[in-house]
Structures are given as structure tokens and as C-alpha cells.
Amino acid sequence: MNCETCQELIHDLIDGSISQTDEFTLNTHLKQCLDCDSVRQDLASIVGFCRTQRGQYEAPPNERALWLRIRNVVEAEIPGRAAATAEPRRSFIGRLMGHTWELSLPQLATSVVAIVLLVSLATVVALRRSSGYVTPVTQVAASNENDPVWQRQQQVISYWNQRVELNKVRWSPEMRATFDRNMKTIDEAVANAVEDLKRNPHDEVSEQMLNEALNDKLTLLQDFSDL
Amino acid sequence: MIKSPTVMKTGFLTWRPSIRAAVFAVGALLALMSPSSTVQAQQKLSKRYPVAKNVRIELKNVSGTIVVESWNKDEIRLSATIESKKAHVVPRQSDQSLVVDVMSDNRGMGDVGDINFKLQVPVNSSIDLETVRGNIYVSNINSGLVRAHVSSEGDIELTNIAASHVIAQNVIGNIFFDGEFSRGGTYEFKSNKGDITIRIPGNSDFRLVAASPARRIALNDFWNNNFKSQDGRRITGDVGDGRSSVSVTNFNGQITFMRK
Numbered sequence: 001m002n003c004e005t006c007q008e009l010i011h012d013l014i015d016g017s018i019s020q021t022d023e024f025t026l027n028t029h030l031k032q033c034l035d036c037d038s039v040r041q042d043l044a045s046i047v048g049f050c051r052t053q054r055g056q057y058e059a060p061p062n063e064r065a066l067w068l069r070i071r072n073v074v075e076a077e078i079p080g081r082a083a084a085t086a087e088p089r090r091s092f093i094g095r096l097m098g099h100t101w102e103l104s105l106p107q108l109a110t111s112v113v114a115i116v117l118l119v120s121l122a123t124v125v126a127l128r129r130s131s132g133y134v135t136p137v138t139q140v141a142a143s144n145e146n147d148p149v150w151q152r153q154q155q156v157i158s159y160w161n162q163r164v165e166l167n168k169v170r171w172s173p174e175m176r177a178t179f180d181r182n183m184k185t186i187d188e189a190v191a192n193a194v195e196d197l198k199r200n201p202h203d204e205v206s207e208q209m210l211n212e213a214l215n216d217k218l219t220l221l222q223d224f225s226d227l
Numbered sequence: 228m229i230k231s232p233t234v235m236k237t238g239f240l241t242w243r244p245s246i247r248a249a250v251f252a253v254g255a256l257l258a259l260m261s262p263s264s265t266v267q268a269q270q271k272l273s274k275r276y277p278v279a280k281n282v283r284i285e286l287k288n289v290s291g292t293i294v295v296e297s298w299n300k301d302e303i304r305l306s307a308t309i310e311s312k313k314a315h316v317v318p319r320q321s322d323q324s325l326v327v328d329v330m331s332d333n334r335g336m337g338d339v340g341d342i343n344f345k346l347q348v349p350v351n352s353s354i355d356l357e358t359v360r361g362n363i364y365v366s367n368i369n370s371g372l373v374r375a376h377v378s379s380e381g382d383i384e385l386t387n388i389a390a391s392h393v394i395a396q397n398v399i400g401n402i403f404f405d406g407e408f409s410r411g412g413t414y415e416f417k418s419n420k421g422d423i424t425i426r427i428p429g430n431s432d433f434r435l436v437a438a439s440p441a442r443r444i445a446l447n448d449f450w451n452n453n454f455k456s457q458d459g460r461r462i463t464g465d466v467g468d469g470r471s472s473v474s475v476t477n478f479n480g481q482i483t484f485m486r487k
Contacts, residue, residue: 172338178360179379181380181399182379182380185420204461205457208461209478220379227330227338
């Protein structure tokens with residue numbers, strides 16, 4: 001006999017309607033299974049109490065709610081039944097949202113410290129990235145020509161330079177001379193700023209001049225590549 | 228044997244009249260063809276566009292001079308001299324703007340030569356001008372924007388300008404601004420190789436950032452002790468209440484402020 005059949009027969013046993021064969025089998029199981037025997041004792045005491053107190057107690061205001069609460073308590077005390085009657089498995093988010101977030105003081109403090117560290121780290125990374133894109137001279141200021149930002153900028157200039165070289169054949173000699181003259185002027189400005197930055201890597205004026213000269217170079221290349 | 232000029236002249240005069248006439252005719256034809264070929268290759272364009280006040284004018288040229296001046300009419304008159312026959316100039320008008328984009332209209336055609344523009348516009352027009360090379364002259368404009376951008380070389384002259392946003396930029400060439408700074412306005416002047424001269428009323432109020440690695444910044448009457456100088460290469464500070472923002476950058480030239 002399994003526990004499920006046993007607990008169904010317990011009701012018949014307490015009601016006195018069980019057959020002799022079932023009663024023998026049930027008793028044999030109850031001697032071997034402490035859980036089922038405990039259920040029998042609980043149920044017998046409830047039924048016995050009800051019989052002795054019949055007509056002497058008032059019904060609760062919400063009888064159905066009471067029974068639901070009782071059933072929940074009983075099911076919670078029986079792991080196997082609770083598992084069998086549990087809700088379908090919820091998703092991670094569902095479980096997370098349904099979780100009660102009651103943290104102890106050390107847990108709370110640790111969480112706050114972790115959040116502060118994460119936010120600080122993210123801010124530093126974002127600032128470094130953005131400053132790299134907006135002011136590529138910072139890398140030049142450090143004379144670090146292996147820096148990826150500097151290299152990327154040089155690649156962009158190289159790309160537009162190639163486009164200009166392809167289109168140059170269509171230009172008049174005057175236009176070619178104009179381009180070469182202006183490119184030379186800008187390159188001199190770039191070279192001067194780079195030299196100044198090598199001497200003084202944190203010189204703001206040289207950084208500004210290098211930035212603007214590089215932007216001018218890019219603009220010149222883009223404008224002439226359209227011709 | 229070398230003949231003397233006299234002999235040669237005598238020889239020419241002794242030719243038959245019919246041959247002499249033929250030589251004169253050929254010479255005259257050649258003489259006529261040479262200048263007339265230039266005249267015939269040039270195209271001239273002249274159009275008028277009725278517009279409302281506060282119209283925006285955008286002109287993107289490749290090469291040539293651009294002249295913009297105001298007049299007392301609610302219309303734009305566009306005149307252009309086009310050097311090359313193959314060049315296209317297709318002005319496009321919408322409700323609030325007139326756009327002439329020589330760069331796009333002639334993309335991939337190589338060098339289309341000089342196109343010289345003259346625009347007469349209402350005084351309140353916003354002006355946005357670009358050219359790869361050539362001079363830009365703008366005068367007598369009172370509007371929200373005056374922008375003159377020369378990608379390479381060309382002088383920029385902005386005369387009698389009262390605009391809330393002014394941008395003048397070139398690589399090689401002088402920049403001259405004569406006008407006034409509006410409250411809350413922004414003014415940007417930048418050259419790589421050329422002088423920048425700014426002529427404004429003596430009571431102008433503005434916040435200045437002027438940079439010149441060559442240390443050639445002359446504020447003259449506008450200098451005050453509140454200015455901060457970084458080795459004379461960059462000067463920052465307020466004149467008056469600093470109600471407008473002025474940025475001047477010159478890599479290798481003079482920056483001069485003059486009082487009107």
C-alpha cells in the first residue's frame with residue numbers, strides 16, 4: 001500500500017466504514033509509516049474534537065477562508081504533497097519578482113558598496129571612452145601613437161586621402177596646386193602642435209590647436225573628395 | 228642667309244594683293260576667335276525669386292567668388308557667371324529657402340571651373356555659404372545666421388553684419404568682420420594662415436576665447452585686466468557683461484580687434 005491509498009482509507013477508518021481487509025492492510029502500513037500514522041492521529045483528534053464539541057462552537061465569519069488556511073498549513077507540512085501541488089515552475093524573473101527582499105544590515109551594506117563600485121567603474125570607463133573620441137589629442141599628448149583612438153583617426157584620414165588621390169586625376173592643375181598648398185599648411189599646423197605636445201604633454205593650447213588642425217584636415221579631404 | 232627686316236617687309240609688301248588680303252583675313256579671324264571663344268564658353272545666369280522675409284539662402288560652390296548683398300526688395304536676384312559649358316547650376320526654391328548646390332549638381336564631373344555668384348537678398352535673410360576655393364563677400368545683413376566657409380583658400384569679408392550667429396572659416400586667407408555682436412549670439416572666426424580682423428562698436432559686450440600659437444593677438448581697446456593669458460597664445464575673458472560668445476582661432480596669423 002502506498003501513502004496516498006493509505007490516507008484515503010484513513011477517512012473510512014475514522015468514519016467506521018472501512019472493510020476488515022482494508023483495515024488490516026492500513027494498520028500494517030501505519031505501523032511502518034510514521035507520516036501516515038501522524039496524519040491519522042491528527043485527523044482523528046480533529047474529528048473527535050468536532051464530535052464532542054458539536055453544536056457548542058460558532059462558525060467562523062469566513063469558513064471557506066479558514067479551511068483554505070488550514071489546508072495550506074497541512075500541505076506545507078507535507079513536503080511530498082506540497083511539491084506535487086506546487087504551481088508550475090516560474091521563470092527566473094517571476095521568481096525574482098516574487099521573492100521577498102528582506103536583507104540583513106551586513107547584506108544591505110555589502111549591496112550598497114557593490115552598487116557604488118559598479119557605478120563608479122562604469123562612469124570611469126564611459127568618461128575615458130568619450131574623452132577618447134572627442135579629444136583624440138589626449139592620446140597624442142601622451143605621445144602614444146599606438147593608441148587605438150589615434151590609430152582609428154589616422155585610418156579615417158587615410159581613407160579620405162585615398163579617395164582624394166583617386167579623384168585628383170580629374171582636377172585641373174590649379175585645383176591640385178590649391179589642394180597641395182592647403183594640405184601642406186594644415187600639416188604644418190599639425191606637426192607644430194605635435195611637437196609642442198611632445199615638449200609639454202599637458203599643454204591645453206597645443207591640444208586645442210592639434211584638435212582643430214586635425215578636424216580641418218579631415219574637412220579639407222572630405223570637401224575635395226567630392227570634386 | 229639672314230634677310231634684314233626691311234627686306235622682309237619689302238617682300239611682304241611685294242606679295243600679290245590677293246595673297247595679302249588672304250593673310251589679313253586669316254589673321255583677323257584668329258584675332259577674333261581668341262577672345263570670343265572665352266566669351267562664348269562662359270554662361271551667364273540671372274534669375275529672380277520672390278521670397279518672404281527671413282528666407283534662408285544656401286550656396287555651395289566649388290570655385291569662384293561669391294558676393295552677397297542686401298537690397299530693399301522681397302525677392303532674391305541671383306546672377307552667375309559660369310566659366311565652363313559643362314557646369315550645371317540648378318537653384319532650388321522652397322517656401323523658406325533658396326538652395327544652390329554646385330557641388331552636388333556637378334558631382335563626379337571633375338573641375339568645372341570658376342562660377343562667380345552675385346546674390347541680392349532681403350536684409351533679414353539667413354546666409355549659409357560654402358566654397359572649396361574663392362573669396363566670399365557679404366554685406367549689410369541683419370538676420371539669424373551668416374556663415375562663410377572656404378574649405379581651402381579665399382578671403383572672407385563680412386561688412387555691416389548684425390546677425391546672432393556668425394561663422395567665418397578658411398585655411399589660407401584673411402577674414403574681416405565688420406559688424407556688431409548681438410546679445411546671446413555666437414561668433415566664430417578661424418583661419419590657418421591669414422589675418423583675422425574684427426571691427427566692432429566700442430561698447431560691445433562679449434566673452435572671448437582667442438587662440439594663436441604665434442602669439443599674435445591684439446585686443447587693443449577691448450583689453451582689460453580680467454583677461455587671462457596663457458603665454459600669450461590663448462586669451463580668455465569678458466568684455467562688459469560677456470553677453471555674447473566670441474571664439475577666434477588663428478594658427479599662423481594676426482588676430483586684431485578694432486573699435487568702430
